[in-house]
Amino acid sequence: MPPVQQRRRPFARLFDNRATLILTLLAPVMTFFIVFNTIPTLWLLGLSFYNFSLTSGMPPDFVGFRNFFAILASKNGIWFDLSRTFTFVLCGVTIQTLLGAMLGFLFWGSKDMPGRRIALTLLFAPMVLTPVASGTFFRFIYDPTFGVLNYLGRALFDSGPIDFLGNPELAFWAVLAVDCWMWTPFMTLMTLAALGSVPKAELEAAEIDRVPFLRRLTLVIWHHGKFIMMLGILLRTIDSFKTLDLIIPMTKGGPGQTTRLVALELNKQAFESFNMGWSSAYAVLLLLISIAMTSAFIFVLSLRRRRENGA
Amino acid sequence: MSRLREWLYYAALWLIALIFFAPIAWIVMSSFKTRSDILAVPPKLFFKPTLDNYVDLFNRGEIFLQIANSVVLSIGAVLIAVVVSFLAAFCFSRFRPKGTDFLMFLLLSIRMLPGPAVILPVFLMYVAFGWKDSHLWLMLFYAMFSIPFSVWILKGFLDGVSTRFDETGIVNGGSWFHVIFKVVMPQVRPGLIAAFIFNLIFVWNEYLFNFIIGGVNTQNIPYALSVGTYSDGGVNWTFISTMTSVYIIVPVVFIYIFQKYLLVGMTFGTVRGEV
Numbered sequence: 001m002p003p004v005q006q007r008r009r010p011f012a013r014l015f016d017n018r019a020t021l022i023l024t025l026l027a028p029v030m031t032f033f034i035v036f037n038t039i040p041t042l043w044l045l046g047l048s049f050y051n052f053s054l055t056s057g058m059p060p061d062f063v064g065f066r067n068f069f070a071i072l073a074s075k076n077g078i079w080f081d082l083s084r085t086f087t088f089v090l091c092g093v094t095i096q097t098l099l100g101a102m103l104g105f106l107f108w109g110s111k112d113m114p115g116r117r118i119a120l121t122l123l124f125a126p127m128v129l130t131p132v133a134s135g136t137f138f139r140f141i142y143d144p145t146f147g148v149l150n151y152l153g154r155a156l157f158d159s160g161p162i163d164f165l166g167n168p169e170l171a172f173w174a175v176l177a178v179d180c181w182m183w184t185p186f187m188t189l190m191t192l193a194a195l196g197s198v199p200k201a202e203l204e205a206a207e208i209d210r211v212p213f214l215r216r217l218t219l220v221i222w223h224h225g226k227f228i229m230m231l232g233i234l235l236r237t238i239d240s241f242k243t244l245d246l247i248i249p250m251t252k253g254g255p256g257q258t259t260r261l262v263a264l265e266l267n268k269q270a271f272e273s274f275n276m277g278w279s280s281a282y283a284v285l286l287l288l289i290s291i292a293m294t295s296a297f298i299f300v301l302s303l304r305r306r307r308e309n310g311a
Numbered sequence: 312m313s314r315l316r317e318w319l320y321y322a323a324l325w326l327i328a329l330i331f332f333a334p335i336a337w338i339v340m341s342s343f344k345t346r347s348d349i350l351a352v353p354p355k356l357f358f359k360p361t362l363d364n365y366v367d368l369f370n371r372g373e374i375f376l377q378i379a380n381s382v383v384l385s386i387g388a389v390l391i392a393v394v395v396s397f398l399a400a401f402c403f404s405r406f407r408p409k410g411t412d413f414l415m416f417l418l419l420s421i422r423m424l425p426g427p428a429v430i431l432p433v434f435l436m437y438v439a440f441g442w443k444d445s446h447l448w449l450m451l452f453y454a455m456f457s458i459p460f461s462v463w464i465l466k467g468f469l470d471g472v473s474t475r476f477d478e479t480g481i482v483n484g485g486s487w488f489h490v491i492f493k494v495v496m497p498q499v500r501p502g503l504i505a506a507f508i509f510n511l512i513f514v515w516n517e518y519l520f521n522f523i524i525g526g527v528n529t530q531n532i533p534y535a536l537s538v539g540t541y542s543d544g545g546v547n548w549t550f551i552s553t554m555t556s557v558y559i560i561v562p563v564v565f566i567y568i569f570q571k572y573l574l575v576g577m578t579f580g581t582v583r584g585e586v
């Protein structure tokens with residue numbers, strides 16, 4: 001006699017077959033993935049071999065690898081943008097990590113602080129704002145005539161009006177400062193997480209043994225906290241490589257090209273000049289860099305997992 | 312620690328938090344100033360507050376469209392994404408079909424790519440099919456962009472739920488349907504909340520995609536901020552400060568309420584814990 005339930009709920013029983021269940025669970029995500037990612041990525045790869053501009057009205061023209069050669073060989077092109085981007089990433093991530101770690105250590109012992117939750121909300125607020133808004137209002141703060149920063153400069157150091165975003169030597173650093181303002185709290189958050197992962201017993205043991213702070217830092221804290229810090233640094237590296245909407249409202253890549261990062265250049269070529277073939281090739285190159293970075297991230301994750309399983 | 316030292320320490324921490332918040336506070340303050348007070352040299356710290364800017368902003372009309380778009384797009388996209396991701400994450404966590412690691416890698420790499428590189432082919436596709444400037448298609452794209460993050464977070468949480476629960480459920484005659492939604496789902500509630508909140512903040516903040524594959528009908532608040540910057544023949548600072556003040560309420564209130572999910576939300580679920 002067949003079970004009663006089979007007749008009562010045939011729909012639910014359908015999933016007793018493992019393969020059907022797996023397919024049903026994965027179908028929605030695969031549909032999304034194929035429609036919005038696989039097809040567009042193949043389109044992008046294909047188009048990178050064509051000369052195609054949306055504004056010219058000409059049909060795409062097959063040019064082989066010529067787009068790639070043009071990009072890689074261009075003067076004042078991708079190599080400058082890449083080196084500028086990596087300078088931005090390197091300086092930004094270094095400053096944010098050092099400053100964030102310092103703040104993290106400061107906030108370490110603040111469990112009983114009055115109003116801690118509000119204070120942390122204020123501290124973490126910069127990183128959840130849309131960069132478009134931060135960029136726009138920092139232009140207001142940096143303004144040479146009525147900006148508050150210039151006012152402070154004049155009052156404290158008696159300096160003349162400084163056009164932070166208009167001066168080719170300062171613009172890059174002014175943008176970097178805003179990036180640091182936004183993301184130092186993130187590294188503070190990661191430092192707090194890393195410190196939280198250190199077992200209390202080991203710290204207390206080290207304290208009782210009167211191990212000096214620096215040795216405690218290298219032997220105990222770094223040993224337990226290093227993976228979280230590495231993940232934080234990697235996430236920050238990847239994110240800062242993508243920086244775009246912070247810079248658009250501030251300088252649009254100028255003055256000259258001093259704040260033109262790779263994402264900005266691609267945005268401009270694709271959506272202002274509508275140079276689609278060239279931009280696709282550029283995007284493919286960025287895709288390769290991103291894949292390398294993602295692999296590094298996954299590698300660190302697997303290292304952590306291996307250690308957790310081994311321990 | 313003596314009492315005084317403790318208070319000094321807390322005061323220093325508060326000071327640091329206030330320094331980080333100062334630029335935002337300055338903008339919120341500016342939104343209560345008149346146009347001439349905003350442009351005053353030297354900048355005014357004390358002034359007569361006025362609500363005129365807010366009255367002006369809400370008299371513009373489009374603001375309601377922009378707020379409604381922001382709300383509808385973010386909630387719609389995130390709901391779709393969380394449901395789809397939960398099913399996929401359950402599958403990845405429990406059955407580990409072939410290619411799980413590769414798929415997880417591909418999903419993550421979407422989020423690691425600079426925005427224009429993601430949107431370029433999608434833009435061409437949307438233009439070709441006439442999907443531009445439509446709420447539905449923009450929402451679906453946002454959903455797809457929120458999926459990687461949700462899958463990563465939810466898989467982490469699902470891995471932490473013992474398979475004993477599934478087995479018990481199945482052995483006792485429950486269907487998989489029952490096990491997934493009634494037995495396992497309640498146990499990963501923190502993961503669902505984290506995925507929901509942080510994707511919501513992401514879509515709420517998103518500007519580039521809305522600008523490129525959206526349009527006038529689907530404009531959200533960041534779009535409005537970037538487009539409304541230059542109006543009335545110059546930079547319109549009253550509009551910017553007022554609009555920013557209205558917009559930041561949501562993310563700031565969210566990180567206050569959901570502070571314990573902040574860590575998991577900012578790290579794709581790869582780091583767990585509270586601050």
